[in-house]
Amino acid sequence: MATTLITGGTVVSATGRAPADVLVDGEKIVAVLAPGSVLLGSDLTGTVDRVIDATGKYVIPGGIDAHTHMEMPFGGTFASDTFETGTRAAAWGGTTSIVDFVVQYPDQNILEQYGLWQEKAAGECAIDYGFHQILSDVQDSSLTAMDELISEGVTSFKLFTAYKGVFLSDDGQIFRAFQKGAQTGAMMMMHAENGSIIDVLQQQALEAGHTGPEWHALTRPWETEEEATHRVIMISRLTGAPLYVVHVSAKQAVQQIAAARDEGFNVFGETCPQYLYLSLEEQLAARSEEWGELEGAKWVCSTPVRSRHEGHQHAMWQSLRTNDIQMVSTDHCPFCMKDQKEMGRGNFAKIPNGIGSVEHRMDLMYQGVVDGFITLERWVEITSTTPARMFGMYGRKGVIQPGADADIVVYDPNGHTSIGLNETHHMNMDYSAWEGYEIDGHVDVVMSRGQVVVDETGYIGRKGHGRYIKRGLSQYLS
Template sequence: MKTLITGGTVVSSTGRATADVLIDGETIAAVLEPGSQLLGSDLKASVDTVIDASGKYVIPGGVDPHTHMEMPFGGTNASDTFETGTRAAAIGGTTTIIDFVTQYPDQNVLDQYHLWHEKAAGNCAIDYGFHQILSDIQDASLTAMDELVNEGVTSFKLFMAYKGVFLSDDGQIFRAFQKGAENGALMMMHAENGSVIDVLVQQAITAGNTDPVYHGLTRPWQMEEEATHRAIMIADVAGTPLYFVHVSAKQAVEQIAAARHRGSNVFGETCPQYLYLSLEDQLGAHSDQWGDFEGAKWVASPPLRSKHEGHIEELWRALRTNELQLVSTDHCPFCMKDQKELGRTSFAKIPNGIGTVEHRVDLLYQAVATGKLSLERFVEITSTTPARMFGLYGRKGVIQPGADGDVVVYDPNGHTTISAATHHMNLDYSAWEGFEIDGRVHTVLSRGKVIVDDGRYVGAKGDGVFLKRGLSQYLV
């Protein structure tokens, strides 16, 4: 099959131009001046499909490097399967996810990796790769890191929170960082001081403060800043690059920026919830009451920060200045019924997570529409940088000959209203209910196949394949 996307404005991280994109089979064959001929023939007459992108942007498919499909947490599992979650991602303009293989202390790392393959294989609508979560680092974990790098799993996530579940102590973190420095893996960190947070949580519960908003109040920004600084210092000694997931506090951004200014190979992502939502949203429909369980919809870790402390403005600034490099979703959805409701008597029992995989591209495009981001920076943080950061660039994250035919035709004159009534995630509410987007995903191609046509999903279960990733292209 040959497909020609014609008449659109092709946008990269470095510029834009009116051009035609020719896809031959699964890969991009050429990016041509409008009306160009190929071997003396009229291109439109020599291809199987022509997609008219006039008045629209032609951008590389989104790469969401932080999802948790089917993740077991808090006595339940994330409500999106690999089938439902990747279908929703596709409809929203994302053509690649990198999901986290979950390993708890009593589980074998490699067994969990193979289990994730069983969950995903034959079920994904789009291409996918894996990161590996490591909890309670032991000698076997370090050996597994080498084996997984050879399998194309080249990034590993550690935790400074969730004692008895995910937390590794500083010595274990240091050993894992040393292994990363040795084998070239990119080390990723959930940076919150879990020991102090656990005390604050218990004190709140003892005082009878059990409503959802106390989830955020017991995880103050100081604990994210402290853990961020501590992780950077450990990485400095170990000599490893370091990537911070879901940065939510402006003070954590300052620690990352300071390390980068010193020349350290330190990176950070943030998520749409920290760019648009605030702690005050957890007050629910009654802003003068602290007892509204609707706030459970926005329980995630790190928590939403207070809109009065300047975090949102600083995160946008950091994205513009490259002190933060990209935006992921940390997609980990739990339904209100039977899942979030597990914490109705105590915020500490509410499963942590928000569902956003369908909306990331739209929410970031809205920043273009309102002047917060340039069109090129929008492409950079949603596609190009995550592809480079996680060893996929050249194949993903760019529209150029030889790249996979992962292309989104985005209509800036379209409109999107986000609602649980119309979204495609397996989720009974929307954290983004009523958000209006001045743009719309029109067409999505994954490796040359149209999987979304005029906003309608036309792909199939199993269209996606596993991606064996190389090392990060940001490592020095």
């Protein structure tokens, strides 16, 4: 098997940093060595097949994006990234594993849907991949299927308190699924918004002639997120099931999660780059010659981007520092403007919900280090180590240590990345939600299980390299 030595860099983990060399043999890390060490009396540089010079750079575990939606059917269309294009873009940005969502709509067979998603991903992914399972129709058969899926390495299940007739489960269905989660130790994931109230607000807005994209956010006020977050926390407490709240965007929802954690409950939360950087004010101001007021549709996602004046973005950064929110995923669900986002012209409720960010998460979060919002170690923790631990992959993923998969990123803090459609953008989209963002850092080299997939020449990976990750239970449960 081929051997690689990464030399001269600073290895950064969730707990610290130190100059070290990293030796890779085949798909695994076999040693983390003092700089310039020798092995069995021989100069390592004379015994390896490839030497990567990381002088002046950080050597970190590959990013893990635990919330993506490749090829997701939604709103009469499909997410524009396939498993091939989406995972290739992820690799460009230093992400070496994703956990995608198997979609089950009402009356669909859960196990058949899981098989369909396996077929979609197999032989297509450039990096490793796992699955969560969406439950939209909780019946006795659903609970039985949960056991079978856990044995297949699908150990997390997502339910919704929104999207009536599509994904929404009532409280009784959520309660039954959580009871099963408590019995098995599976992580129960929740999209927490009060969908019934949102439906009324949307209808009232449309009747009043409010059709622009900004009304997507204005009809999903923070109170609907806080209420639903509190409700599912109560169900978690009542059943004893671990709870993971996805895409938290409101500071009041964070307060609910923090209060539950302070009492010792297994309640966790993620946020996303859009809730750290983007705002309702920017969406309100968005106009272009090509798209007019529809320009704001580029930033339509659920939960929505929120008002900067209300302090939500500041609260999200603070929650990452205090560990009230444990990690950052993307909720990558890309749609093009042409033929997709423009479906909502004249009716904001028909805009497909989603933003494409899988390529930019590592860079955007590193900019948070540069700007003083988080530490270098916290950057690694929230983008790689915690996702690995949260979703049963740690030891194999999320760490640079002997025996771990050689998923490694060499990151240059003295480099620069300009984000934009014609700059660093490889997602299958006709726009970038991050157009014009400048990052004080650069992904130089990306290894996936010992194979270099990105280097100074660009992307050199291949579809089909990625393998399915059979996950265990969360390693955060107490």
